[in-house]
Amino acid sequence: MNGRRLGLLILIVWALLAPAAAAQPADEPLVVNLPQPPSEPAFAPGRLLVKLEPGATLSVASDVRAQFDATLMQRSAATGAELWQVPAGRELEIAEALLARSDVAYAHPDWIVYALGPDLDDPAYALFQWNLPIINAPAAWDITTGGPVIIAVLDTGVALTHPDLQSELVSGYDFHNNDSNPSDDHGHGTHVAGIAAAATNNGIGIAGVSWGARIMPVKVLGATGQGSLSTVATGIEWAVDQGAQVLNMSLGASYNPARPQDYEYLQDALDYAHAQGAVSVAAMGNCFAGQSCSVTDLMAPAAMNHVIAVAATGPTDVRAAYSMVGDHCDLAAPGGDDSGGNVGDRVYSTYPSSNYAWMQGTSMATPHVAGAAALLFTVAPDLSPDMVRVLLQAAAVDKGALGRDPYYGSGRIDIAEALGKAELLIAPNDPRVDEQWALALANVPEAWAVEDALPIGATDVVTVAVLSTGVDATHPELGGRLLPGYDARPDADNPVDTIGRGTALAGIIAANSDNGVGLAGMAHAASVRVLPIRVTADSGAVRTDALIAGIAYASAQRAQIILIDGSGTISYHQDIENALANAHAQGALIVAGTGDSGAATVGYPASSPHVLAISATTWDDTLAPTSRYGTGVALAAPGGTTAGQTSGVLVLNTGGGYTTRASTAVAAAHVAGTAAMMLARQPAARPDMLLTTARLRMLLQAGARDLGAQGHDASYGAGRLDVERSLWLATHIEPQLVLPLVARNW
Numbered sequence: 001m002n003g004r005r006l007g008l009l010i011l012i013v014w015a016l017l018a019p020a021a022a023a024q025p026a027d028e029p030l031v032v033n034l035p036q037p038p039s040e041p042a043f044a045p046g047r048l049l050v051k052l053e054p055g056a057t058l059s060v061a062s063d064v065r066a067q068f069d070a071t072l073m074q075r076s077a078a079t080g081a082e083l084w085q086v087p088a089g090r091e092l093e094i095a096e097a098l099l100a101r102s103d104v105a106y107a108h109p110d111w112i113v114y115a116l117g118p119d120l121d122d123p124a125y126a127l128f129q130w131n132l133p134i135i136n137a138p139a140a141w142d143i144t145t146g147g148p149v150i151i152a153v154l155d156t157g158v159a160l161t162h163p164d165l166q167s168e169l170v171s172g173y174d175f176h177n178n179d180s181n182p183s184d185d186h187g188h189g190t191h192v193a194g195i196a197a198a199a200t201n202n203g204i205g206i207a208g209v210s211w212g213a214r215i216m217p218v219k220v221l222g223a224t225g226q227g228s229l230s231t232v233a234t235g236i237e238w239a240v241d242q243g244a245q246v247l248n249m250s251l252g253a254s255y256n257p258a259r260p261q262d263y264e265y266l267q268d269a270l271d272y273a274h275a276q277g278a279v280s281v282a283a284m285g286n287c288f289a290g291q292s293c294s295v296t297d298l299m300a301p302a303a304m305n306h307v308i309a310v311a312a313t314g315p316t317d318v319r320a321a322y323s324m325v326g327d328h329c330d331l332a333a334p335g336g337d338d339s340g341g342n343v344g345d346r347v348y349s350t351y352p353s354s355n356y357a358w359m360q361g362t363s364m365a366t367p368h369v370a371g372a373a374a375l376l377f378t379v380a381p382d383l384s385p386d387m388v389r390v391l392l393q394a395a396a397v398d399k400g401a402l403g404r405d406p407y408y409g410s411g412r413i414d415i416a417e418a419l420g421k422a423e424l425l426i427a428p429n430d431p432r433v434d435e436q437w438a439l440a441l442a443n444v445p446e447a448w449a450v451e452d453a454l455p456i457g458a459t460d461v462v463t464v465a466v467l468s469t470g471v472d473a474t475h476p477e478l479g480g481r482l483l484p485g486y487d488a489r490p491d492a493d494n495p496v497d498t499i500g501r502g503t504a505l506a507g508i509i510a511a512n513s514d515n516g517v518g519l520a521g522m523a524h525a526a527s528v529r530v531l532p533i534r535v536t537a538d539s540g541a542v543r544t545d546a547l548i549a550g551i552a553y554a555s556a557q558r559a560q561i562i563l564i565d566g567s568g569t570i571s572y573h574q575d576i577e578n579a580l581a582n583a584h585a586q587g588a589l590i591v592a593g594t595g596d597s598g599a600a601t602v603g604y605p606a607s608s609p610h611v612l613a614i615s616a617t618t619w620d621d622t623l624a625p626t627s628r629y630g631t632g633v634a635l636a637a638p639g640g641t642t643a644g645q646t647s648g649v650l651v652l653n654t655g656g657g658y659t660t661r662a663s664t665a666v667a668a669a670h671v672a673g674t675a676a677m678m679l680a681r682q683p684a685a686r687p688d689m690l691l692t693t694a695r696l697r698m699l700l701q702a703g704a705r706d707l708g709a710q711g712h713d714a715s716y717g718a719g720r721l722d723v724e725r726s727l728w729l730a731t732h733i734e735p736q737l738v739l740p741l742v743a744r745n746w
Ligand SMILES: [Ca+2]
Pocket: 122, 164, 198, 199, 200, 201, 202, 203, 204, 205, 206, 207
């Protein structure tokens, strides 16, 4: 990058993400006055619903109707109730006269029934705000309408006396002019603020996504919609210090991914916000037809770390053509799309001078996500910024190509789904459950809701053998969940874990939940027990002789599930193969990670035909770069990665502690935990539904969410583990229906 371009970059951050000099008509707001409340009557004109007393004859009815100039439109054979046509405007008067008669059981207007939705008195809500039902906001408001979470709107300011915003504001600042009056001299910031958190059900104007949220106006752009990177960074730090939990940045400067060092000033501020627990949300950027840009251009801060990057969709729930694309795209939300020629297909929101305006852009999409984040913080105040992102991603409606893609990210947001997920996730009282992104992604909280509703199953004890480094049996989170440990090395007898891998895997499957301590394990049924078997040398490396003995021991102990750690570090050995074949024949489901070198082949023994090979996904629901993959992958599951900005899975550690780990073995442990949940709840009264190994495998795959290439593929196998669906199938679906399910793409 040359100095000239760098200078431009440092100086200029644009609102609307388009240069003012090149402003396009499509980009200009259409300002309209306050809409009037709908004037329709609350009942259908010219109609009455009437029923006569049982004794009244049809001829009497006819006489009565004639008396009121009424005609019969419809009569219910079932109830005798009639729909009458009456002179419009006389409905109430006629109803009253009818009610005075002794031969009339009832008479009342044909009340208007409205589509599902809240009964808001904001007149524009039902008329213009297509953008709110499409993200399931009305259902979200049944859960919460939002507490006083502060959303900082880093923009051109906010119209401070706007009647639909005034009551929502907290003190802000104008960093562009360096004064304490952040009023909006442009319009963009006022529009953005209203989308996120306009005063709602207040009888005027629009509804916001988060009714209760507070708007902090942080003016970082001037009257032309232009500012500088340093001003944005200063605004971020100030807003976080003033208590903002959500930062809305519907702005951007062009970003050169080859030179991230040129943006470190802003990255520092974003990192600070992240460390303080604040969520940063930024617009992907716009490139309207005719502008000198490309939709593949990158914008800062959207393309930077610790930012949720938001693309725009229109009223048909399809990406708007102006919305920029890229691998960093996290989510899509309504930004408007008037390419069909209708201004109403833009987003309607507040505008200066107590007005309202139609605007479109990723700028408009972004505050939908900011409002959603504020609602999530209301339900679960201790969520980390990363967990806010994971919950929104996991709940998003997939669009475009399967799974995460550069156009929609993880999909278009569904706020009610995200709130429901958050509520279920934090239902157990384990304080760190809100860090367990792997559970959120694999729909484990939803599975708990299914599990809790099921009777205890047919199996007395479900034994999950964990062949790894042994276990820390004194870990308080494993109390009551372990069978006596076993050291499978022929020359040693010390099953105590000093490395942590085995303790971590055991905890994923069966750590105590809802015990007020630490994290939540997957399988809540008390019948699930982990059998820790040490197969590793002091170095942590798996020993072939110990693995052979360990598999045989697990099988002899009648373990229904065997989880093998260290796949890919072990060489093929005929005796291992024989032990696996024998355990499989005894009815054990054997699972192992594909290995962690990133190679395009499945490691051994996961590659054995007797083993279910599990690849690892990250918290953006894509294959972990460290995960091995290839022909033979059965299923993917969250395992994390330490590559890039993604991170590991919260697990138990030795010494009674906690840590994070990332591996395909971690992914495989989630599959083992799922199988344990399924076995523990298999219907006792249905021997034909008993879960054989083959049936378990089919149900795990049938329930999986397809990712990557359509259908089974080398990265994800049948798809990413979905614990809720597999558990539901195991306990509800008739056996003969399973095979067609496997063949079907969910
Ligand atoms: Ca309002």
